Structures are given as structure tokens and as C-alpha cells.
Amino acid sequence: MSNRISNNKRIAKNTLLLYFRMLFMMVVSLYTSRVILNVLGVEDFGIYNVVGGVVAMFTVISGSLSAAISRFITYELGKGDQSKLNKIFSASVTIQLALSLIIVVLIESVGVWFLNTKMTIPADRMVAANWVLQFSIITFVINLISVPYNAAIIAHERMSAFAYISILEAVCKLAIAFLIMVSPMDKLVFYAILMCAVSVLIRFTYGHYCKKHFTECTYHFHWDKDILKKMFGFAGWNFIGASSAVLRDHGGNIVINLFYGPSVNAARGIAIQVNNAIMGFVSNFMTALNPQITKSYASGDREYMMTLLFQGARLSFYMLLMLSLPVLVNTHYILVLWLKLVPEHAVFFVQLILVFAMSESISNPLITAMLATGKIRNYQIVVGGLQMMNLPISYVCLRLGCIPETVLIVAIVISQCCLVARLYMLRGMIGLSSIQYLKKVYFNVIVVALLSLAVPGLLSKCVEESFLSFVLLSLVAVVCTVIVEFYVGCNGKERAFVTEKVGKVILKIQNR
Numbered sequence: 001m002s003n004r005i006s007n008n009k010r011i012a013k014n015t016l017l018l019y020f021r022m023l024f025m026m027v028v029s030l031y032t033s034r035v036i037l038n039v040l041g042v043e044d045f046g047i048y049n050v051v052g053g054v055v056a057m058f059t060v061i062s063g064s065l066s067a068a069i070s071r072f073i074t075y076e077l078g079k080g081d082q083s084k085l086n087k088i089f090s091a092s093v094t095i096q097l098a099l100s101l102i103i104v105v106l107i108e109s110v111g112v113w114f115l116n117t118k119m120t121i122p123a124d125r126m127v128a129a130n131w132v133l134q135f136s137i138i139t140f141v142i143n144l145i146s147v148p149y150n151a152a153i154i155a156h157e158r159m160s161a162f163a164y165i166s167i168l169e170a171v172c173k174l175a176i177a178f179l180i181m182v183s184p185m186d187k188l189v190f191y192a193i194l195m196c197a198v199s200v201l202i203r204f205t206y207g208h209y210c211k212k213h214f215t216e217c218t219y220h221f222h223w224d225k226d227i228l229k230k231m232f233g234f235a236g237w238n239f240i241g242a243s244s245a246v247l248r249d250h251g252g253n254i255v256i257n258l259f260y261g262p263s264v265n266a267a268r269g270i271a272i273q274v275n276n277a278i279m280g281f282v283s284n285f286m287t288a289l290n291p292q293i294t295k296s297y298a299s300g301d302r303e304y305m306m307t308l309l310f311q312g313a314r315l316s317f318y319m320l321l322m323l324s325l326p327v328l329v330n331t332h333y334i335l336v337l338w339l340k341l342v343p344e345h346a347v348f349f350v351q352l353i354l355v356f357a358m359s360e361s362i363s364n365p366l367i368t369a370m371l372a373t374g375k376i377r378n379y380q381i382v383v384g385g386l387q388m389m390n391l392p393i394s395y396v397c398l399r400l401g402c403i404p405e406t407v408l409i410v411a412i413v414i415s416q417c418c419l420v421a422r423l424y425m426l427r428g429m430i431g432l433s434s435i436q437y438l439k440k441v442y443f444n445v446i447v448v449a450l451l452s453l454a455v456p457g458l459l460s461k462c463v464e465e466s467f468l469s470f471v472l473l474s475l476v477a478v479v480c481t482v483i484v485e486f487y488v489g490c491n492g493k494e495r496a497f498v499t500e501k502v503g504k505v506i507l508k509i510q511n512r
Helices: 002-056 059-079 082-117 123-155 159-182 187-213 225-260 262-298 302-328 331-339 346-361 364-373 377-387 390-399 406-430 434-460 467-489 492-511
Strands: none
Touching: 002 123, 002 159, 002 187, 002 225, 002 262, 002 331, 059 082, 059 123, 059 225, 059 262, 082 123, 082 225, 123 187, 123 262, 159 187, 225 262, 225 377, 225 390, 225 406, 262 302, 262 346, 262 364, 302 331, 302 346, 302 364, 302 434, 302 467, 331 346, 331 467, 346 406, 364 406, 377 406, 390 406, 406 434, 434 467
16 A cells, blocks of 8 residues: 555656646747747748658657557566566667668658659748758657667656756757747758757767666667567557557648648648647656556556556546647637737647547556557557548548548547447456446546536637637636536545645645
């Protein structure tokens, strides 16, 4: 019991550290996006997003291995085998180096051909787009090699280091926003060069920290067939899930480019920036929670793992709803206030991508539990196969003349289908009760969402758009969400726990 209390405190502490990091990064990200959009213009901003998407398409290869690396490092920490941990880390670095070479060859051939023959890029920007592709390749490879180091920091739950290094990255990107204003060359190319330079700096920072603090993070080349076989076996089946997510997100962006051009890519890019800023808060919580789910499975504490799954899913949704609702009822005004220059379709893209994020949030703990088992073949065939349908269905819809936002509507529908499949598969994998999950998580969050939306949703229809109405609607949305989550979303024990903690904070303030 004392160990569980210690673990819960660690989750809370790490989440708090990551929140401070995310708050700073969110402010910087939103400001830099505005500056970069205005300096580059809608067309070049869209080109950068979609060309970067061509490179990101190749994460279909790396994503599966990255998940394998994170899972194996965290699992062995739960087991406490230091010798095997070092072998896994070294094998991870070797795999990523080999994979980097393969991906560079693929992008320099297939990627360059696709960019120059299939994508909708203005002729006078094609040279710049090719330079963006080259620097995006370098950035991608550097980030790929950093994966084992990032996984080690998260597995050790050293979130303070993760937070500080991320803040350094945000500061560098803030500097980029000012430097491109005085660019001595093509602004789009200069932006790609600076983003690449930041990746190099962050990569060496991660490497230095890990070598200094974690004994297993010293690379030694050796060929351990047993470890490599297990990691590639895990990654091979996880390839289906990783590829389906990449095809859904970046493939959808490329499909939009084929039918609507870079200006609509810019609108979707803005929506992704808003989503990343808000999702960062929830992902911080999951980053702190995920190692505990994996370690509890590795140590055989299934009861604690189930508690983390149910509470983690609900809390993820609650946090995302509280942050998203003010944006959903003020989307147009927020974009005008933030960007001044608002691309067409951006408002609906933002609203849909936030709904999609909420749909996915209650599945994230389930995915972590699935990866912890290591037995993922059947799961990935079923769930990954469903997600694969995003790209062909989206392509058919756009070819039939549907609006570009249809890509996200399709993603939301398939997300719900995948949740049903996850519940069915995890019943056999970890003994998860689908009935209990639906009762304690799914129906719970639906009721909370609908009740929270009722008042601010109706109020938004009755007031004219202004700064005063924006403040009023945001305040009403947050207050309604907090009240509904506390009285409807939480059970008696959770309400008592929250009341106790809030009481202690108030008492400390009064005693000062």
C-alpha cells in the first residue's frame, strides 16, 4: 500500500512538473505560430506543413520500433535487471542508426519523386520545397536517434530533466520566430535550416544528460540475437498500428493537398498547433502515468494497473474537456485574436480536431496496457486494420467532392470503432471488464461532456462576438466543466480526496 501511495505521489509530482513545462511551451508555441504564419504567409506555411508530412510518412517504419524501445526499457526497469537494460539500450541505438540509413535512402528516392511529380506546389516554390524536404530529412533522422535517450528519461520518471530540455527547445523556437523576420535568404528555407539546428542541439543535450545520470545509457555495439529478435518481433506487429496512425494524420494531410492545395494545409496546420498546445497538458499526465502502468504489469500488480487504467482514462478526458470547451465555444474569435490572418476552413478544423482528441484520450491508457503485455499481434491486426481505413475512406470522400474537414470526421468515427475493438481485445489480454469500462469511463465522460457543454453552448448562440463575451464564455465553460466533473464525474471517494487536498491548500494560504 505504501508503495502505491509513493507511486501516486510520483505521478502527481511528475505531472505537475510537466504542466509548468507545458504552460510555458504552449505560450511560446502559440506566439511563434502566429509570427511564422504572418512572416511566411499562408502558402509557404502550408508548404512547410505538407512537405514535413511527406517525411513524417516514413515514421510508419520508425514509429513501431520507437514504441518497442520505450516498452522494453520501461519493462526492464520494472523487473530491475540492470545488465539486460544496458543491452536493450545499446541494441536500441544500433537499430535506430540502421533505420536512419534505410529511411534516408527511401525519402531521397520515393519522397523526392512524390514531392516533385504528385504534390500540389506552386512552380515558383518548388526549389524551396525541395530544400525544406532535405532539412526535414536531417531533422527527422536526428529525432529518430534521440528516441532511446528520451525513452530512458521517461522510464526513469525524471520528468524535471524532460521538462527543462523541452523548455530549452521552446526558447530556441522562439528565437527562430524572430530570426526569420531578418532572414538573409528565402524565409521558408531559412526556417527549415533553423529547425534542423535546434534538433541537433536538443539531441546532444539529451545524450549528455542520459550518459551522466543513467548507467545503461552508454552505447556499446554488440549483436544480441535474442534481444533483437524480441524487439523486432514486437515492432513488426506494432508496425500495423504505427503505420495506421501515420497514414491517418500525415496521409490525410497529403490527400487534402492533392485536392485542395497548400492553403487548406495551412488551415489544418493551425488546427494541429491548437490541438498540440491543449493535448500537451493531457500528454504530460499520460507521460507521467504510462511508466507506472507498464511497471505494475511487469511486477504482476494487476489490481493497481486496472485502477490506473480507469482513473487515467477519465482524468485524461476531464483535463482535455476543461481546456477544450472554452476553445470550442470561442473558436473564431480566438483565431482572429491569435493570428489576425485566419486561413479558410481553420475554425471547423480546430473544432473537429479537438473532438477527435477527446475521442482518443480515453483510449490512451488502454494502448499503454496493451503494449505492456508484449503480446500485440492479434490486437494490431484488428485495431490497426480498422485505423488503416482512414486514408482510403478520406480519399474517396474528397474525390466525391466532400469538404476537406471530412478527413477529420472520418477519423472521429473510426476512433470510436477502434475503442470498441480495444475493449474486446483487452478482455482476453489483461482481463479488462468491458462492462465496467463502459460504465465507469465511457458513459461517465459522455454525460459529463454533454452537461458541461449545455450552458456555454446555449450562451454562445445568444451573445455577439467580442472580448467581453470571450472572457464570459470561457469563464462559464471552465466553471461548468469543473462543477459537472466534480459532482457527476467523480465518485464519493474521489470527491472526498479532492475536498481534502483543496482544504489543505486553503489552510496553508490562510496560515501565511
